Amino acid sequence: MRGIRLGAGAGYSGDRIEPAIELAEKGEIDYLVFECLAERTIALAQQARIKDPRAGYDPLLAARMRAVLPICRAKGIKLITNMGAANPVAAAEATRDIAQSLGLAGIRIAAITGDDVLAAAKERNLTIEDTGETIRSLGNRIVSANAYIGAKPIADALAAGADIVITGRAADPALFLGPLMHEFGWCWDDWTALGKGTLVGHLLECAGQITGGYFADPGFKDVAGLARLGFPIGEVREDGELVVTKVAGSGGRITPATVKEQLLYEIHDPARYYQPDVVADFSHVRVEAIGPDAVRVTGGAGRRKTGTLKVSVGYIDSYVGEGQISYAGPGAEARGRLALDIVRERLAIIGVPMTEARFDLIGVDALHGGKASAGRNPYELRVRVVARTESIEEAIKIGNEVETLYTNGPAGGGGAWKSAREIIGVVSALIPEKLVRPEVRFIEV
Amino acid sequence: MKLREIAHSRTGDKGNISNISVIAHEARNYPLIERFVTAERVKAHFSEIVHGDVTRYELPQLGALNFVLRDALGGGVTRSLALDAHGKSLSSALLDLDLPDQEQPG
Numbered sequence: 001m002r003g004i005r006l007g008a009g010a011g012y013s014g015d016r017i018e019p020a021i022e023l024a025e026k027g028e029i030d031y032l033v034f035e036c037l038a039e040r041t042i043a044l045a046q047q048a049r050i051k052d053p054r055a056g057y058d059p060l061l062a063a064r065m066r067a068v069l070p071i072c073r074a075k076g077i078k079l080i081t082n083m084g085a086a087n088p089v090a091a092a093e094a095t096r097d098i099a100q101s102l103g104l105a106g107i108r109i110a111a112i113t114g115d116d117v118l119a120a121a122k123e124r125n126l127t128i129e130d131t132g133e134t135i136r137s138l139g140n141r142i143v144s145a146n147a148y149i150g151a152k153p154i155a156d157a158l159a160a161g162a163d164i165v166i167t168g169r170a171a172d173p174a175l176f177l178g179p180l181m182h183e184f185g186w187c188w189d190d191w192t193a194l195g196k197g198t199l200v201g202h203l204l205e206c207a208g209q210i211t212g213g214y215f216a217d218p219g220f221k222d223v224a225g226l227a228r229l230g231f232p233i234g235e236v237r238e239d240g241e242l243v244v245t246k247v248a249g250s251g252g253r254i255t256p257a258t259v260k261e262q263l264l265y266e267i268h269d270p271a272r273y274y275q276p277d278v279v280a281d282f283s284h285v286r287v288e289a290i291g292p293d294a295v296r297v298t299g300g301a302g303r304r305k306t307g308t309l310k311v312s313v314g315y316i317d318s319y320v321g322e323g324q325i326s327y328a329g330p331g332a333e334a335r336g337r338l339a340l341d342i343v344r345e346r347l348a349i350i351g352v353p354m355t356e357a358r359f360d361l362i363g364v365d366a367l368h369g370g371k372a373s374a375g376r377n378p379y380e381l382r383v384r385v386v387a388r389t390e391s392i393e394e395a396i397k398i399g400n401e402v403e404t405l406y407t408n409g410p411a412g413g414g415g416a417w418k419s420a421r422e423i424i425g426v427v428s429a430l431i432p433e434k435l436v437r438p439e440v441r442f443i444e445v
Numbered sequence: 446m447k448l449r450e451i452a453h454s455r456t457g458d459k460g461n462i463s464n465i466s467v468i469a470h471e472a473r474n475y476p477l478i479e480r481f482v483t484a485e486r487v488k489a490h491f492s493e494i495v496h497g498d499v500t501r502y503e504l505p506q507l508g509a510l511n512f513v514l515r516d517a518l519g520g521g522v523t524r525s526l527a528l529d530a531h532g533k534s535l536s537s538a539l540l541d542l543d544l545p546d547q548e549q550p551g
Contacts, residue, residue, distance in 0.1 A: 040523045130461060130521070214455070221453055257453060257468065260507050264466035266457030268513045270502055286506055299506075317524050358526045366528045368538045369493030386526045426523040428460060 004183050006176055006200070006234045009068070010034040011207030013041060013058055013083075017067050019208065019231040019250070024071040026247045027233050031179045032072060034064060034081035035172050035205045042169050043314020043424045045086035046144035056087035057094065065098045072163075073104050080154060080175050084166040086144065088113055091166045092443045099445040107164065107445040110157035114149065114438035115169040117431060121145035121311055126429035128313070135313055135429060143424065144314040147431055150276030151197075152188065153438040154178025160440065169312065171276050173201025176234070184238050194278035195302020196240030199285065202273070203244060203262055203297065207231045210244060210262040211293075212252030225251020242297040243290065254293040263287070263297075276309050276433070278302040308430040317425030318355065318388045321395030323402025324362070325409075325416040328380035335410035336361045339383045339402075342409055346401045347387070352394050357387035383413075388423075395420035449540035452478055456536040463495075463517040463532040465539055469508035478510065479503065481544050487512050490542055491535070512539075 007029040009020030013036040024032055036058050049056025058064075061083045072079055084091040092111035099107050122142070125134045135142065146169035155178045157165045165178070177197040180186065186193040203210055210232050212223040230250025235243040244254055263285060267273060271283040281301040288296045323343075327335045340359040347354070360366035363381035364373050385402050389395045399418025406416055448467070451474040457464045467482055469475040488499040497515030504511065518532050519525030529535075 215453075217449075217453070220449060257470070260468050260509055261453065261455040261466060263507070264457070264464070264468075264504075264509060264511045265455055266459055266464065267511060268459070268462065268464060268500075270504060270511060283502075283504065284506065285504075320526065356520075356526060360528060362528060367534050368491075371493055372538065372541065384528065388524075388526060423524055425521065426460075427521075 001237050001239065003235055003237045004031070004179070005029045006031045006033060006179065006204060006236065008033055008035070008204040008207040008232050010036050010064070011205065011209055012036060012038060013060060015207060017064055019229060020064065021067050021071065022247055022250060023231055023233065024068045024075065024077055029077055029233060031078050031080060032068060033175045033204070034083055035175055035207070037082040037085055037169065039312055039426050040314065040424055042085055042146050042312065043144045043426060046314065049086045054090050057085045057091035058083035061091055061094060062098060065095050066102070069099055069104060070102055073107065078158065078179070079164040080179065082167045082170050082175060084111060084168045086168060088166045088168045089441060095164060095166065096443050096445050105445055108162050109164045109166065109443045109445070110160070110162035111441045111443065112153045112157065112165065112167040112170070112438055113441065114436060115146045117147045117311060117436055118142070118145040120435045121313065121429065121431060124431065124435070126311060126431060129428045129430070131427070138315045141316040142313060143316060145311050147309045147311045147436045148276055149309065149436060149438050150174050151177035151181055152277070153440055155182040157440045158182040160442070162442070172205040173198045173275060174277065176201030176204055177277065180236060188277070191278055191302040191304055193240055195280040196300035198273065198275050198278055198280040198302065199282060199297065199300035200234050200236055200242050203242070203259065204232050204234045206262060206265065208252065209265065210258055211246050211254055212258055215258050215261060221257070223253055227251065240300065243294055244297060245294045254295055256287045256289055256295055259287045259295045259297060274306065276305065278305050307433050309433050309436055311429045311431050313427050313429055314424050315427070317423045319390065319392045319395040319420065320386060320388055320423050321398030321420045322384070322386040323399035323416065323418040324382050324384045325402055325405050325413045326380060326382045327410065327413055329412065332379065332381055333361065333364060333377055335412065336381050336383050338410045339405050339413065340385065342405065343385050343401050347398070350397065352389065352397045354387040354389055357385070360384040392420055392422065446544045446546045447540065448482065448542040448544055452540065454536035454540050456533050458518060458522050458531045461516055461518050461521040463514045463535055465512045465514065465536050467510045467512070467539065472508045475505065475508040477544065482510060482542065484512065486542070487539065490539065491517070
């Protein structure tokens with residue numbers, strides 16, 4: 001039976017680059033997929049594009065393309081990525097320039113646009129899922145609205161001969177589903193096949209998270225070679241059966257346990273994983289080791305798509321100021337608590353308006369509340385004060401009041417640090433699919 | 446016995462919702478986990494952090510449970526003031542859960 005091999009070259013925008021090179025060189029793959037776009041990234045990218053019309057795509061695009069383009073060209077490996085972020089056309093042009101500078105020719109690059117639905121979202125005044133309010137209630141604080149587009153434009157671009165496909169906001173699994181639809185000619189209403197293809201994409205999209213990354217717990221779950229972790233290869237048959245594997249000799253491990261953790265990662269109801277092209281059903285998935293670092297995955301299924309697409313709406317939410325300082329040795333916790341009390345009182349005295357604040361002791365109660373570590377008296381800890389304000393000027397005052405603990409606070413405070421930042425919030429809404437019109441534009445080298 | 450001795454776990458995030466998987470290392474321990482790691486217990490365990498409902502989904506063929514915790518991420522990953530805004534460390538907290546010690550065979 002016919003099969004293809006998909007490699008996952010990145011699981012987030014800042015991911016390591018060498019594992020992608022290793023996949024291209026030794027993975028015998030047909031496609032190399034880079035998933036680099038988190039929920040908030042596109043809103044930040046949109047802000048960058050407003051400042052500079054040639055910006056707004058992934059900052060590591062050039063480094064990644066330079067590293068893998070010559071190998072992919074030599075071996076006929078096709079590249080698919082959402083590194084276009086808020087500006088897929090500029091990303092495609094940058095890729096063209098890199099290919100030319102490397103002396104490569106005869107490459108067809110597809111840029112997929114149409115995920116930017118800001119105008120339609122405002123016109124339809126979409127409802128925000130969490131709050132029930134409309135997006136017009138965000139007023140002029142909105143910076144972006146991007147729909148999660150599906151696999152169809154990616155498959156179309158491949159059918160039209162694309163060697164490289166660059167998208168903006170696409171559903172992460174769609175980056176993998178696209179080439180499967182194109183290669184196997186599955187029908188767009190074959191919900192089972194679409195569900196199986198979505199399962200492939202979901203398992204591979206976080207790259208190292210299925211090959212032993214984000215898994216090690218010494219003594220309980222040991223993983224060797226995390227500093228040279230290999231990224232996954234999905235070997236997919238025409239009937240949708242998947243084997244997850246990696247380059248022999250690379251670090252990490254693939255076992256039923258690593259696959260199960262990734263299967264449920266960011267999943268709510270396993271029977272209803274909402275995607276643009278299908279409602280995938282992972283509730284009957286089975287995994288089975290068939291060799292060293294080789295796990296077979298079966299049982300993916302799916303149901304008819306909903307006809308609506310998720311939209312991520314980015315908006316300027318607030319400003320956040322933060323300060324930290326460390327205490328250690330006997331009485332560290334008492335001095336840390338005194339420090340928090342002093343900062344709390346100082347912020348009241350100088351009158352900083354805050355809509356929300358946290359007074360944490362890192363090492364005691366910052367991650368899971370105080371219940372878990374009560375009475376353990378840590379040798380060292382870090383005071384952390386963080387608060388939300390309406391302006392950057394007010395946010396700056398939060399960290400300042402932690403820093404002044406140096407000469408005004410408890411004994412022995414060291415390593416003070418402060419920051420103030422604008423917070424771009426992201427909320428979700430749904431938009432009818434028919435209002436979103438993806439387009440494919442080609443650029444040739 | 447701690448849950449960590451017989452299960453492993455991973456946290457995922459979407460907006461203000463956290464999901465935490467609990468997966469038995471060995472299939473024979475799944476019934477124990479299914480019996481004692483209930484949605485109510487998980488909600489009580491995270492009473493300082495999770496303010497919404499906890500739903501449990503069962504995947505017996507994988508020896509796995511999936512918990513969905515609402516209003517769990519300080520208003521949402523993108524705006525949370527928490528040090529671990531994604532709640533990625535919540536899986537480790539769940540593995541600290543106490544389970545009754547099993548009968549030793551023989």
